[in-house]
Amino acid sequence: MPLPNKLLLWLAILLPAVAVAQPVAVQRQLAESRRALEADARAAAEPLPATTAPLRLDEVLATSRFHAPQVLEALARVRGAEARVLTTEGAFDTLFSAQADIRPTGYYDGANVGARVFQPLANNGGNIYAGYDVSRGDFPSYQADNFTARAGRITAGTLFSLLRDRDIDERRFNRAIASADVVLADNDRLMVAIGVQARAIAAWNNWVIAGQRVAVYKGLLKLALDRQAGFKRQVSEGLRPAILLTENEQNILRRQTLVVQSEQALEQAAVILSLFWRDNDGNTIVPGPERLPPQLAPPLPLAEDAMAALESRPDLRLVDVRIAQARTKLALDRNFFLPRLDLKAEVNQYVGAAGVGDINYTGLESKVGVALSVPLQQRTARGRLGQTTADIEGFQQRRRFLEDQIRAEIIGLTIAARQSLRLLGIAIDEQDRALLxxxxxxxxxxxxxxxxxxxNLREEAAADAQVRRLDAAFRQIVAHADLAAATADLPALGLDR
Structure with missing residues (x-):
């Protein structure tokens, strides 16, 4: 047989075999792909681990209250303000001083040694003092105060401010401002703590809802997987077309994508929650799905009269303290308009026989003096007074606006909290009907x-309704938490102790 005819004969024999073998290989590949798909999908559809030790909201609030870095930073500012108060108290510390003067050469050969203890007055601009001096030798007439008796001289005296610095001076002003700064820092700490707790509530509930969203999509995926097993049996019996398997596989892939996306959202929610859930050393703890609680915590209770808590807002108290500080400064500015009139009284007790100076330097000696100084133009005082008065007016206007803003915020959040309950009811009704x-x-x-x-359309609509119900529940919880923060409801936020 010629060669071309032999080739044609072999081709005629082999081509039908190849045509038969190719669909078999394709079908085998499709079958393996389907088995892999179903294995992955069933793994994705597995329920979340059992919650043997669910992470409670109060646990998170307790750790965020004591270990959140923002709260610790605010507490550090409070300690810094308290340290500044101690610094200003240093202006009233008792002061000890000592001196010694000796003339080894020259016409006068006097030598004297003395010590003094000064105690500033906390309720007056003056001070009290006491001391001891002893001298030997001779002194010029303009240093006659250096002469003492043989055994020395004991001195006690006081200085009182009668006009300027009587009610307030720089020392007491600094102490009052520093004490008010402690109140400012503490209210700032409270504002930070309220914000942290509100965000912790939102983060915990977002994590729980993310876990429930995963459960919804896994349930949706399980329906498709269970249906696939029935389709396989029906296709093998010739009751349904094989294309139905491919169509359901498409649904499985789509639902598996939803599961993967929801699991990703759950992991991200756990990371965000770890910012508030920390160990005793302040290190973040990322909760695993095994810690998911079975249900959401109920929304925080609403105050019966939200506006009654307006004055407890720490930001309003901050402005009030600023106004009080400015008024203290105003008192200091008015103090500078007063003339300085100081009364000085001193008693000296000479001890022992007369010294070199004279016999007059023995026994008890008392002195009383008055010093007066009057500023004439007062331009500095007038400028400071005008500036402080303008500051007070500015703080008052700021408080007025802040109060109006808080009222509007509380009203808006009250509306949101009330409407969120209605929206949740609608979402629950929609979910029930979609499932039905x-x-x-x-x-x-x-x-x-x-x-x-x-x-498929009905099942996916039911899953969407379940997710919308979860979103509505989350919005209600956040609305209640925001309203608790706006009204500074410390017990609801876990800050009552």
Whole structure:
């Protein structure tokens, strides 16, 4: 047989075999792909681990209250303000001083040694003092105060401010401002703590809802997987076309994507929650899905009269303290308009026999003096007084606006909290009806009265309704937490102790 004819004969024999073998290989590949798909999908559809030790909201609030870095930073500012108060108290510390003067050469050979103890007065601009001096030798007339008796001289005296610095001076002003700064820092700490607790509540509930969203999508995926097993049996019996398996595989892939996306959101929510859930050393702890509680915590209770808590807002108290500080400064500015009139009284007790100076330097000696100084133009005082008066007016206007803003915020949050309850009720009704429709459509499909497209549509609509119900529950919880923060409801936020 010629060679071309032999080739044609072999081709005629082999081509049908190749044509038969190719679909078999494709079918085998599709079958393996389907098995892998179903294995991955069933793994994705596995329920979340059992919650043997659910992480409670009060646990998170306790750790965020004591270990959140923002709170610790605010506490550090409070300690710094308290340290500044101690610094200003140093202006009233008792002062000890000592001196010694000796003339080894020259016409006068006097030598004297003395010590003094000064105690500033906390309720007056003056001070009290006491001391001891002893001298030997001779002194010029302009240093006659250096002469003492043989055994020395004991001195006690006081200085009182009668006009300027009587009620307030720089020392007491600094102490008052520093004490007010402690109140400012503490209210700032409270504002930070309120914000942290409100965000912790939102983070915990967002994590729980993310876990419930995963459960919804895993349930949706499980429906498709269970249906796939039935389709395989029906296709093998010739009751349904094979293309139905491919169509359901498409649904499995789509639902598996939803599961993966929801699991990603759950992991991200856990990371955000770890910013508030910390160990005793302040290190973040990322909770695993095994710590998910079975249900959400109830929303925080609403205050009966939200506006009654307006004055407890720490930001309003901050402005009030600023106004009080400015008024203290105003008193200091007015103090500078007063003339300085100081009264000085001193008693000296000479001890022992007369010294070199004279016999007059013995026994008891008392002195009383008055010093007066009057500033004439007062331009510095007038300028400071005008500036402080303008500051007070500015703080008062700021408080007025802040109070109006807080009222509007509370009203808006009250409306949001009230409407969130209505929206949640609507979402629950929608979810119930969507689940009812999905169950009914599945029964109709099993009875042959519905089609595959419609039953998938009902199931996915039911899943969407469940997710919307979760979102509505989250919005209600956040609205209640925001309102508790706006009204400074410390017990609700875990800050009552």
């Amino acid at each position: 429709m999905a169950n009914a459509e599945r029964r109709r499909f099993q009875e042959g009265a519905s089609d595959f497209f419609l039953v």
